[in-house]
Structure formats: C-alpha cells, structure tokens
Amino acid sequence: MKNIIGEIKKLVLSSKTAIIASHIDPDGDTLGSMIGLAIILKRVGLDCVMYSQDGVPNTYKFLSHSDEVVNKAPKTEFDLLIAVDSSDISRIGEHKINAKKIINIDHHPDNTNFGDINFVELLSAVAEQIYHIAIEFGVKIDEEIAEALYVSIITDTGNFKYSNTLPSTFYVAGELVNAGANPFKLANQVYENQSVSSFKLLAKALESMEVVKNSKVAYSVITHQMIVDVQARGDDFVGIIDHLRSLKNVEVAVLFREEEREKYKINFRSKGSVNVSKIAKELGGGGHVKASGCIVSGRLEEVKNKVLNLLLPEIK
Amino acid sequence: MKNIIGEIKKLVLSSKTAIIASHIDPDGDTLGSMIGLAIILKRVGLDCVMYSQDGVPNTYKFLSHSDEVVNKAPKTEFDLLIAVDSSDISRIGEHKINAKKIINIDHHPDNTNFGDINFVELLSAVAEQIYHIAIEFGVKIDEEIAEALYVSIITDTGNFKYSNTLPSTFYVAGELVNAGANPFKLANQVYENQSVSSFKLLAKALESMEVVKNSKVAYSVITHQMIVDVQARGDDFVGIIDHLRSLKNVEVAVLFREEEREKYKINFRSKGSVNVSKIAKELGGGGHVKASGCIVSGRLEEVKNKVLNLLLPEIK
The missing domain is CATH 3.10.310.30 (Diaminopimelate Epimerase; Chain A, domain 1)
Incomplete structure (x- = not known):
C-alpha cells in the first residue's frame, strides 16, 4: 500500500488541477471519500473540482463542502481525474472528462484497473485508503476530513455490522473519532432521519x-x-x-x-x-x-x- | 488505570476462589464482562463461579460458558467477590455473598466505590476494562474472550452509535476482532433475532x-x-x-x-x-x-x- 501511495503522491505533487469523481447513484462511501480527498489535495496546493453526476442525496448534505459538488463536469482539461469507489470508469457516469492521467482508488474485488495508477485494496471502505493518503501526505486530519471519512466507513459497513468490518476499519474509525468525528452525531445524521x-x-x-x-x-x-x-x-x-x-x-x-x-x-x-x-x-x-x-x-x-x-x- | 490493575492482579494471584457477579436484569455488558473475566481468571488458576440472579436472557445464551452461569450464589466463603457493571453492591441482587474481599469493576459515574479495590473508569463498557486486565495478566485473548467482550461493547454503545463511543472503544473493538470476534455474526446474534x-x-x-x-x-x-x-x-x-x-x-x-x-x-x-x-x-x-x-x-x-x-x- 505504501508504494502505491508514494506514486500517487509524486503524481499529485507534479499536478496543478484535479477532478475527483464519485460514482452514479452515490452512497456515503463515494461521497465521503471524494470530499475527504478533496480537502486533503487542496491542502497540498491542488485546484480541485468534485463531481457527482447524480448530485448529493439529502442524507449527506450536512457534510462540509458537499455544496461545492458539481453535477456537470467542466469541459476544461484537468491534470488528474481521480475516481473513488468505482469498479469501472463507466461507473462515474459521463466519462468524457478531459484529463492527462487517471488515478483509480477503489475497494471492489472486480475493479477493472482502468487508471494510470490503480490503488485497489479490499478494505471496508475507500475512506480507509483516503485516511492512509492523508497520513502519507502529512496532512493533519481535522474535523471536516474526519467526518467525511467516518460517514464513508459507517455507510459501507452498515455501522460496523457487515462482514467487511475489519480490525483496520476499527483502527481508522478510532483515529477519526480522535480527530473530531462524533459517532453519535454522525450515526444520527445517517440513520435517524426517517420520514x-x-x-x-x-x-x-x-x-x-x-x-x-x-x-x-x-x-x-x-x-x-x-x-x-x-x-x-x-x-x-x-x-x-x-x-x-x-x-x-x-x-x-x-x-x-x-x-x-x-x-x-x-x-x-x-x-x-x-x-x-x-x-x-x-x-x-x-x-x-x-x-x-x-x-x-x-x-x-x-x-x-x-x-x-x-x-x-x-x-x- | 495501570496501578489499579496491578493491585487487582496482586489480590487475584494471592486468592484461590472467586465469585463474579453481574447485575440484576442483566444486559450484554454485565454478562459479557463477567464471562470474559471468568475465562481470564480461570487461566491464571482461580476457581471461579459466575453469578447472575436473573439468569441469562435468551439473546446472550449463544456465548460460550453462558450455560455455567448460576442464578443462586453458593453459601460457601469465597476469597473474592467481583462485581462487574454495578454502580452499587445492591445491584447484584442478593448480596449476602460471603467473601473476604470485594473488587468493584464498573464504568458508571455514580458508582459508590463499595469495593476493597474500586476500578471505576468512565469508558463505553466494562469490557474495555476487562480487556486491559487480560493484557496486564498476560492472558492471550482467544475467540471466546473476544466474543464475550465484543458483545459487551456493542450492547452498551448501541453498536457504536451512542455518545459513549470513544476512540478507545474502537481501539479495543479492533483488537477483539483481530482476536477472533466476528462483527457480522455478533451483531446478527444481538440485533437480528426479532420475533x-x-x-x-x-x-x-x-x-x-x-x-x-x-x-x-x-x-x-x-x-x-x-x-x-x-x-x-x-x-x-x-x-x-x-x-x-x-x-x-x-x-x-x-x-x-x-x-x-x-x-x-x-x-x-x-x-x-x-x-x-x-x-x-x-x-x-x-x-x-x-x-x-x-x-x-x-x-x-x-x-x-x-x-x-x-x-x-x-x-x-
């Protein structure tokens, strides 16, 4: 994992602009990972656009920066297209995005390795991978990043109930809580908003x-x-x-x-x-x-x- | 925490018999902590009785050793009475138990410090404390201990949803999963048995x-x-x-x-x-x-x- 994050770091630091794309019919993992990663990359100087073809469902609109997510990709050329939580590039929807390089960050076993760099690990949620990217970049995980990544983890594990819940999932969740994610508040936001x-x-x-x-x-x-x-x-x-x-x-x-x-x-x-x-x-x-x-x-x-x-x- | 566990260790190692008591109307925390602790103390040579005045509810009967829990305390004298998850000694129900020393292990803020040794920490569940006792005693946490303590944690935190969910809760949960507790199976046992x-x-x-x-x-x-x-x-x-x-x-x-x-x-x-x-x-x-x-x-x-x-x- 460390080597591939090293490659990502090198490519990111030699780039100026990035579009981060979540998958169609977006869930908490793709959105939280996208938002968490965007905050991290902005901190190291990248000009970042967040793109979700199907927008942001109401459940996740409480996340900081979710209002910056666009549902139409700009026509300009980007240095990087980063797809999060997409097993295939077609999962991001409209894929006529103009980018010099593609980074593919995903945890699905059937991922098609469509990127120039493929960071595919069978973890509970892509958020676990984004957490390690933050560590490698030396970006301090603040409350905004912690909340986005914690929401990713709980949505993809059914709040630690599904069989993809690993020791590493708890390790990362603990670090995110330490950094300001509030389990009670976030579980409430995601699960206690029934109509x-x-x-x-x-x-x-x-x-x-x-x-x-x-x-x-x-x-x-x-x-x-x-x-x-x-x-x-x-x-x-x-x-x-x-x-x-x-x-x-x-x-x-x-x-x-x-x-x-x-x-x-x-x-x-x-x-x-x-x-x-x-x-x-x-x-x-x-x-x-x-x-x-x-x-x-x-x-x-x-x-x-x-x-x-x-x-x-x-x-x- | 380390000092008080040291004191407990000293007292336990100079004792031969113990009765571990859960509280009346028992929940997963008191039962899982009791069972986990009993396995640990047996491993270091103690003769242990587990006592729950109100028995073991059906939900928790899947736990190993739950069939050894008695609902009548033997009249014999014990070297130790260890109460788990009880803010007051009256919470264990019948308290005419004959014991030379009392150890009080609890996480309630209103605990009355009724023991000769009082190990009271405001953690999510008593299971977190039992985990640290196992570490101090050098007892390897096997699947049976891990399952009992994991069930304690999820019942007292609403499966990591309540506001008592701490970074340490995730740290301990991760270690327990590492030691063999299966989040999917155990959440199923506790939450997916509706009639x-x-x-x-x-x-x-x-x-x-x-x-x-x-x-x-x-x-x-x-x-x-x-x-x-x-x-x-x-x-x-x-x-x-x-x-x-x-x-x-x-x-x-x-x-x-x-x-x-x-x-x-x-x-x-x-x-x-x-x-x-x-x-x-x-x-x-x-x-x-x-x-x-x-x-x-x-x-x-x-x-x-x-x-x-x-x-x-x-x-x-």
Whole structure:
C-alpha cells in the first residue's frame, strides 16, 4: 500500500488541477471519500473540482463542502481525474472528462484497473485508503476530513455490522473519532432521519409479512396502492428489507414492490448460506451473494410463485 | 488505570476462589464482562463461579460458558467477590455473598466505590476494562474472550452509535476482532433475532404514530388489545421507542403502553436538549437525561394530555 501511495503522491505533487469523481447513484462511501480527498489535495496546493453526476442525496448534505459538488463536469482539461469507489470508469457516469492521467482508488474485488495508477485494496471502505493518503501526505486530519471519512466507513459497513468490518476499519474509525468525528452525531445524521411516510410504509410492509419454510424465508409485498396511500418517495424503501432480514431464524428476506401495474421490483437479502445472486440472475437481475434484485412482470400471485419456486428449494 | 490493575492482579494471584457477579436484569455488558473475566481468571488458576440472579436472557445464551452461569450464589466463603457493571453492591441482587474481599469493576459515574479495590473508569463498557486486565495478566485473548467482550461493547454503545463511543472503544473493538470476534455474526446474534410478534407490534405502533410541535415530538400508543392481538411478549417492546426516535427532526419520542386497563407505562427518549428525566420525575418516574419512564393511570386521552402538557412547553 505504501508504494502505491508514494506514486500517487509524486503524481499529485507534479499536478496543478484535479477532478475527483464519485460514482452514479452515490452512497456515503463515494461521497465521503471524494470530499475527504478533496480537502486533503487542496491542502497540498491542488485546484480541485468534485463531481457527482447524480448530485448529493439529502442524507449527506450536512457534510462540509458537499455544496461545492458539481453535477456537470467542466469541459476544461484537468491534470488528474481521480475516481473513488468505482469498479469501472463507466461507473462515474459521463466519462468524457478531459484529463492527462487517471488515478483509480477503489475497494471492489472486480475493479477493472482502468487508471494510470490503480490503488485497489479490499478494505471496508475507500475512506480507509483516503485516511492512509492523508497520513502519507502529512496532512493533519481535522474535523471536516474526519467526518467525511467516518460517514464513508459507517455507510459501507452498515455501522460496523457487515462482514467487511475489519480490525483496520476499527483502527481508522478510532483515529477519526480522535480527530473530531462524533459517532453519535454522525450515526444520527445517517440513520435517524426517517420520514413519516417511510414509517407508514414500513408498517404496511411488516403487516403484510409472511414467513414460510420454518421461518427461514420472510417476504412482504408493497403494492402500488400502499405507495400512493402513504405518499412514499424513493428513499422510503431503504431499510425495509433489512427489517425483514432481522427476523429470528430468517435466512432469506424478499421484498416485492409494485413499481408499475403488474411489474414488481424484487429485492433479496441472505444472512445464511443461500446465494441470492444466483436466484436474481435466473430472473434476469443481478447483484451479490448476500444482496440482489430483479424485476418480474405478471400478476402478484404468479410473480410470488415464480420467485418462491426458485428460492424455497435452496433452503436446507 | 495501570496501578489499579496491578493491585487487582496482586489480590487475584494471592486468592484461590472467586465469585463474579453481574447485575440484576442483566444486559450484554454485565454478562459479557463477567464471562470474559471468568475465562481470564480461570487461566491464571482461580476457581471461579459466575453469578447472575436473573439468569441469562435468551439473546446472550449463544456465548460460550453462558450455560455455567448460576442464578443462586453458593453459601460457601469465597476469597473474592467481583462485581462487574454495578454502580452499587445492591445491584447484584442478593448480596449476602460471603467473601473476604470485594473488587468493584464498573464504568458508571455514580458508582459508590463499595469495593476493597474500586476500578471505576468512565469508558463505553466494562469490557474495555476487562480487556486491559487480560493484557496486564498476560492472558492471550482467544475467540471466546473476544466474543464475550465484543458483545459487551456493542450492547452498551448501541453498536457504536451512542455518545459513549470513544476512540478507545474502537481501539479495543479492533483488537477483539483481530482476536477472533466476528462483527457480522455478533451483531446478527444481538440485533437480528426479532420475533414475528415484535414486528406486528412495531407495525401497529408505527401506524398509531402522531407527530406534533413541528414534528419535534412523535408518540405512539400500544393498547392492551394490540398486545393481545399480536400475542406480544416482554422482549417485543424493545426497540419500538428507538424507531420513533429515528424520525427526522424528532427531539423527543414517547411511547404509551397500556399495561393494565387505564394504566399506562410511558417511555421517553430525547435526542435533542430536552431533559426527559425531569418530565418522568414530575410524573412519579425516573431515568436519565435522554431516556426515562413513568407509569400514569387514567383514561388514554387524560394520560396523553397530562404528558404532552408537561412535555410540549420544553420544546423550543
């Protein structure tokens, strides 16, 4: 890790301008890492632009400097394009950015090494890598950097609950708290900003919940009518599937959400050994071993049967 | 800290038997600390009994050695009584335990220093102190110790979300993960064992939710009929108030729960500056600044008015 950060340092110090890009549909890791890195690079004299094609979701607008993020890349030429948390360059969205060199900082195992320098490490969050860049550059981690990087870590680890939580994750988090990140305040900002409509939707999802196969599978249906009734917005669906997953003995949780009439978006979460990516793929979708999704058209009973007929034989 | 652990070491090494006591109505911190400490002391040759007057709740029965915890203290004389996580000796329940010396290991600011040795530090969890005892004794932290202490830390910090989460908390957690504690598995064990009835109850609580005073106060009512309908048990109420608290802009969350006909148990949670202990006290209850409770008798409308008339003027 030290060598590659040395290379990055050399290239950065011989550059004047940089555009740092987060990925489309941005999450806390890509945004926090981008903001943290921008502050660090400005401190060593770089002229930095932060670019997120899809802007900054409300949840993360409390972060310092998030209002400086642009959603249109300037047409000027940059010395550096730095992509953070993107496994492929296409993940940053519009990629006609004019830059002499590309630095690729990521933690996804399927990263395509698209940069002139590729700093790819399988850590919990890109924030861990940005932390080490700050150390190497000798930039003091202040409260602004600490908050941005701490938010990155908690969003990508489910606040230290996912299996990507490593000893190094705790080490870095401790240093960030030491530098001014406040765990209570930041967890509050990220997790305790639920809307009334999200609560009403959760209530409906929990009421419609069914458990089958010795309680190893739990599923809920959110109909279009429910969405209309509670006036739900996009953010309101976040977290419902995790509730289903938290049920005792559940190995796979499934959420059916009627996006349009007779068209269902289906999310899967596995906490056991079932590979839900396989099931989503068979239905034309994709995802990871423990979290996947697909879209299936048809009447609700047909859609449910199709999914359960594929899923239930996988449960031991 | 080092001096006092030195004193503990001296006393332990000149002793043969010990009873380690957790507090009544035990939580993960007192149980995990007790189990972790018992393993450590057995390793240095002590004959140890673990005592919890109220036994071990189901949530924590997965911990190694939890089946060795007794809920009746033997009448024999012990060289040492070690109380963990108890601010006063009365917190261990039956305290006619016959012991030559008492060691008091706790992190509560109101600890009464009841021991012959008092190891009281305002850390996130007693587990942090037990960790340092293991280091001082030169006992290698294995997976069993690491799991017990990690569970202590996550239960007392709300999985690193409460304001008692310190840099040292992350440092110790990282070392425990390094020694074999699995964050994903342990968070699952502690937080992802919800019952179907708890979900149905949560759904009803969320549906009954009202927000007042510019969404700064959210409250829900759980009637006796709802409890009967979903066949709810004691554990099923845990966490409902935290959901209310997670609503955007909420400063105080209140849960009214009909325990008997026209008798309501009321819980308060504050995430802003309102001191809810003051309000609970005015109604004959008690608690902390950010978490308190009381019992009020009367018809629902009367009870609600009584509570809201006290609470709403406190909201700025």
